[in-house]
Amino acid sequence: MKLRAMAKINLGLDVVKKREDGYHEVRMIMQTIHMYDQIELHKSDIVGIHIKTNLPYLPTGENNLVYRAAKLLMDEYHITKGLDINLVKFIPVAAGLGGGSSDAAAVLVGVNRMFGLGLSQKQLEDKGAKIGADVPYCILRGTALAEGIGEVLTPLCLMPPCYILVAKPGINVSTRYVYKNLDLEKVKNHPDIDGMITAISKGSLTGVTSRMSNVLENVTAGEYPIIHEIETKMIELGALSAMMSGSGPSVFGIFEDEKKAQRAYRKLKHTSLVRQIFLTKPFGRRGK
Incomplete structure (x- = not known):
């Protein structure tokens, strides 16, 4: 079975409060984009979960969300067959693009289908929340409001058509580090999430x-000041706006004009600001 694990960006990300359990309450507008990892699942007569990947530094055991996703369902439903997983990564790692969460989401969907478990999408989302806060959204896909710790989802209208330039500098960022060092008392400006929802419903890209x-x-x-440097460069090259996705360090710019987006891609690709760069589009729940 072949699956695509789609990347995401955050069009708006607000942190409302820190909870007593250490987690943070958020309000985010999530958007799937046409960038994906490839996953193949095969039943095996060899007991256990066996992962192969194109990146030698990735863990292939319980520290990999893909492994944990498969094990969650296989343990709960007493699946005794073995499972071979081939994971081919294209989404940058530790980049704020949800690659690991999306890989786990795809495996939950795949194991459900492969072994005929009959779980609904909502049931898969609930199980995904046990693996990671972004996993339920990565099962849903499309444009959505995410609340709670990210697992309370409200589907929204499709994002207006546009071109999305995604650039990752040569640094990695720990999500745990970012949230640990976030001081909400020093945050002066919070995103207008409700206004963004209205704009999406009206089809207003600006x-x-x-x-x-x-x-x-x-x-x-x-x-990492390089994040603002990339944002500034994207806007200079014609982006309507540019922002860091998730906990970073990836930056994305939204373009209305395809030629400007392509020019910005070529210009940024040959600078020292970025290590990986992609030009893509929004992805809807029905593949639009």
Whole structure:
């Protein structure tokens, strides 16, 4: 069975409060994009979960979310067959693009189908929340409001058509580090999430881009000024707006004009600011 694990960006990311259990309450507008990892699942007569990947530094045991996703369902439903998983990574690792969460989501969907478990999408989302806060959204896909710790989802209208330039500098960022060092009392500006939802419903791209904001930039961009440098360069090259995705360090710019987006891609590709760069589009729940 072949599956695509789609990347995501955060059009808006607000942190509402820190909970007593250490987690943070968030309000985020999530958007799937046409960038994906490839996953193949095969039943095996050899008992256990066996993972192969194209990146030698990735763990292939219980520290990999893919392994944990498969084990969760196989243990609960007493699946005794073995499972071979071939994971081919294209989404940058530790980049704020949800690659690991999306890989886990795809495996949950795949194991459900392969072994005929009959779980609904909502049931898969609930199980995904046990693996990671972004996993339920990566099962849902499309444009959505995410609340709670990210697992309370409200599907939204499709994002207006546009071109999305994604650039990752040559640094990796720990999500745990970013949240640990976020001081909400010092956050002066919070994103207008409700205004963005209205803009999406009206199909107003500029209404979306004018409200793009991510409170986690207070930590990540403060530590790594290159993030603001990439954002500034994208806007100079014609982006309506540019922002860090998730906890970073990836930056994305929204373009209305395809030629400007392609020119920005070529220009940034040959600078020292970025290590990986992609030009893509929004992805809808029905593949639009």
